[in-house]
Amino acid sequence: MSRSSAIVVGVGAEVGLGAALCKRIAREGYHVYVAGRTLAKLTQVVEAIVDAGGTAEAVVADTTQEADVLALFDKAMTPRDDIAPPDLVVYNAGNNRYVPFTELSAADFESFWRVGPLGAFLVGREVARRIAPSGGGTLIFTGASASLRGKPGFAHFASSKAGVRMIAQSMAREFGPQGLHVAHVVVDxxxxxxxxxxxRPGVIAERGENGLLNIDAIADMYWTLHRQHPSAWTQEVDLRPFKETF
Structure with missing residues (x-):
């Protein structure tokens, strides 16, 4: 039997959410296409998965570039005897930093837009074109508290994340009836x-035990979303530490 497969877009450091998602999915027997911009980081994640008995391969891709996204899906969708086409895709690309509104350049604003809704659109479109016609599959977008509200110094980030959320909602309404489960995870x-x-080296001491989101716990929720019964799908879920105010 061929092995199921998944694409995780936006993989960076080995101790990060993208890497945790790849490892969690691989533990379920999936072959994982580990996609991101830095080959050295991707290779570390792939090696960790292989060392644990799983299978994965690195794909260098900048999701703000249409050609890179097309090449990623071309690779993953190419028929193979041992690996099935992907039935799970995660869009985890993102960036964030504080910039006062009056100091925000057009170039900076555009860079956040490209990583946010533009990249989400490019990946989402290929899922809609190539996976949705099969009548199944899951597409999950990583969001943030900024997906829901804007804060001082984060207009660029909030507008980017809000755009991703709207893409997720629009796709869920359009392709959910076709069998594609589209979900948005608010990581607050x-x-x-x-x-x-x-x-912030002192953040662990500052927040205390369980004051930060555990990456493996987040990854567990993504897998839960993928395995949900179609009669009870979640379109959006928010995750936060028990002591986080909201």
Whole structure:
């Protein structure tokens, strides 16, 4: 029998959400296409999966570039005897930083837009074209609290994440009746991964036990979404530490 497969877009550091998603999916016997911009980081994730007994391959792709997205799906959808076409795709690409509104350049604003709704559109469109016609599959978008509200200094990020959320909602309404499960995950709070630990070394002590989102716990929810019965699909779910205010 051929092995099921999945695409995870937006994989960076090995101790990060993208990597955790790849490892979680691989544990279920899936072959994972590990997609991101930096080959060295992708290779680390692939090696960790292989060392654990799974299978994966790195695909260097910038999701803001249409040609890269098309090439990624061409690779994943090419018929193989041992690996089935993907039935799970995760759009996890994102970037975030504080920039006062009056200091925000057009180039910076556009860069967030490209990683957010543009990249989500390009990936979502290929899922709609290539996977939805099969009558099944799952597409999950990673969101944030900024998907729901804007805060001072984060207009660029909030508008980007809100755009991704609207794409998820529109796709769910259009392709859900065809059997494609489209879900949006609002990750509300700091993620306990390499990026935040490096940026704010004291954050663990500051937040306390379970004050940050555990990456493996987040990944478990993504897998749960993929395995939901079609009579009880979740379109949006929010995840946050028990002590996070909202």
């Amino acid at each position: 709070g700091g993620i306990d991964g390499e990026r935040l630990r490096q940026a």
